[in-house]
């Protein structure tokens with residue numbers, strides 16, 4: 099009981115998850131009200147299966163062939179992350195202008211290697227890394243991006259007319275079915291369907307069919323602080339929608355801290371202190387009533403080494419097996435991605451300071467029974483004299499076929515602490531809510547909403563979500 103009081107008394111801050119309003123149904127959304135998304139007032143409690151699907155039917159002929167018009171003095175410019183200068187420009191735009199917590203104490207600080215990982219998965223397209231520059235100076239002032247993905251919602255592929263997933267699962271893996279699907283889409287830079295139009299925008303001469311077996315995940319929408327509230331965000335969203343539609347894709351998934359029409363799920367971040375002293379010093383958490391710093395350090399202390407026998411980093415040679423096991427595991431959830439082998443390798447193979455993945459290999463049978471992963475997303479600490487960066491690890495994908503989740507996740511905490519992270523964050527998705535309290539996570543102060551674009555379906559509970567967006 100005493101421990102519960104301490105944990106419940108802890109104030110922990112969530113970024114991106116700003117306090118949400120529950121009764122926003124009447125709020126007008128001049129832009130979103132024109133888009134194929136359910137309105138805030140619409141009931142999504144039970145959408146009958148035959149009504150689940152696209153809100154607008156796909157209509158390739160209706161897709162605008164020219165880019166949307168930007169306000170005078172701005173131009174569209176794709177951001178090429180393989181170019182050091184452009185990668186640094188995107189880093190700086192986000193470093194200075196991206197998501198902050200409600201009290202403006204922390205701002206996400208995605209690193210360049212992380213941005214490359216997040217934005218260049220198999221099938222990525224440079225035309226989907228959409229920048230806006232000041233025409234005269236070339237300064238990058240806004241950005242939006244998306245990457246291809248395969249998503250299942252209530253057991254149905256989130257694409258009209260698509261058969262059930264072609265991603266490999268454990269069953270197929272056993273029966274020797276090929277372990278990969280074709281590339282979602284070749285990089286446009288390597289293909290021939292992309293041209294540079296006269297206005298400098300990389301556009302398409304004709305719609306391509308290359309990528310239409312994927313949907314897209316949208317992320318990193320950012321407008322420079324000095325250009326806020328000028329309705330630039332809707333232009334960015336419409337332009338990326340157009341570019342995606344040109345590839346015959348009409349659905350998307352995204353998350354946001356704010357409530358827009360209309361979330362399919364409302365989730366919460368939980369935070370596990372690894373370095374409580376620093377977290378208190380920077381105002382991320384505070385000393386609970388009746389707690390001393392010594393008692394707090396003791397409360398959050400962790401062993402030096404993981405407890406699970408056979409735990410080791412994920413290797414390339416594990417990937418086919420682990421990809422199949424993860425895909426099968428994720429099918430327990432109502433909103434979930436499915437990975438091709440190539441995608442799995444991209445998202446899971448360890449990269450220092452980006453993504454950390456471990457497996458449990460049974461010491462006798464050599465079988466892989468469990469996998470855990472987390473990614474590194476630091477935040478800048480704004481206006482603190484002693485500390486400038488908060489090192490946060492975020493729970494990513496896992497499967498546990500043998501090790502209890504609390505044990506596996508405790509090992510994740512130990513590994514994250516050993517890698518010098520200050521805090522371990524997890525949403526209440528997957529099976530996380532079964533272990534968060536026991537593992538001394540404190541609840542964050544807001545929500546993270548999940549959205550689908552142009553797809554109506556029954557809303558899902560956090561514990562039914564199997565999708566992690568970066």
Ligand code: MYA
Nearest residue numbers: 127128129130318319320321326327328329330331348350
């Ligand atoms: S979530 C992270 C979003 N980024 C940040 O929070 C960074 C800091 N903030 C900013 O940079 C700006 O405040 C942004 C808005 C850019 C967010 N998602 O230009 P405005 C609507 C969607 O005057 P600004 C992420 O990256 C708002 O409700 N819409 O506003 C996922 C209003 O519309 P309405 C948003 O503050 C992004 C309109 O914009 C968001 O200067 C998924 C106001 O425009 C938001 N997070 O700029 C994008 N915030 O009047 C959707 C505000 O109707 C993808 N708005 O209420 C949709 C699918 C597209 C692909 C489809 C393919 C088929």
